[in-house]
Amino acid sequence: MRIVEAIGIGVLILLAALALLFLRRMVITRRGGTIELGVRLSTMVPGRGWSAGLARFAGDDLRWYRIFSFWPGPRRVLSRRGLAVDRRRAPDAAERLVLPPDWVIVRCVTRRSPVEIAMAERALTGFLSWVEAAPPGESTPDTRPYRYRAG
Template sequence: MTWWEWLLDACGALLLLCVLYGAGLIVRRRLLSRNGGTFELSHRYRMDTPERGWVLGLGRYSGERLEWFRVFTLSRRPKRSWRRDELKYDGRREPLGAEQASLYPDHLVIRCQSPQGPVELAMSVSSLTGFQSWLEARPPGTDWNRVKGSGPS
């Protein structure tokens, strides 16, 4: 076999791997959305540098949890997960500077507080409406005084 035949074989194998990876991402997305709809949800993974650290992903509500999955991985496990009773919505803002290129178009940055510290997520306006509804729709028997922090002194 000559060198160019080896090169063609290597290119063909590389192309096959890329096609299989793409098909794997499509199948994974279908499997994730089977247990409840997914929506585009980016997460600011590193908060040490302003306007940086965003990772594109998918969000899914799973009972009392918001699960976050990276877009370009084949894993079916969420990379991050937050319990509903641990998240407190803290406001929203428009993406700034480099964030506009890092996030999906027309997404807003929202800030939440959790026991582990601040959490920044980016989602569309319609997804934000669903997120706020999900946060407010706590199950029956929830101690609203404890949740809102306005319990008796």
């Protein structure tokens, strides 16, 4: 009887965890302006280090939330004011195993460090428009995405 109770409690905990993840995702996406976005958290091993998540545009910030996390806040925040798009590329062989087939990788330079993000081709247009849409007088030449080049 104890084994059945332990299995029941384990299943209940698992279902509660899944419900919490689903509820968190609903809260993040309820206001709209969200896209699926992968961020490369580690560059130690070529082609590895990608983490799936959701990103929400909030004014001058792009807030990225990991999909499989219970933390309510964003894991990473990219400010449009300090962001420049450096280049875009197709995923290499190892990255094609973890990223959807229609995604592209964009390397961005921030004031702190470079960051690679992956998104669907159709989301890239909106992302580039958001980066370039800084309010008048808010951007400086070193933060504008003038260096963008395909390839």
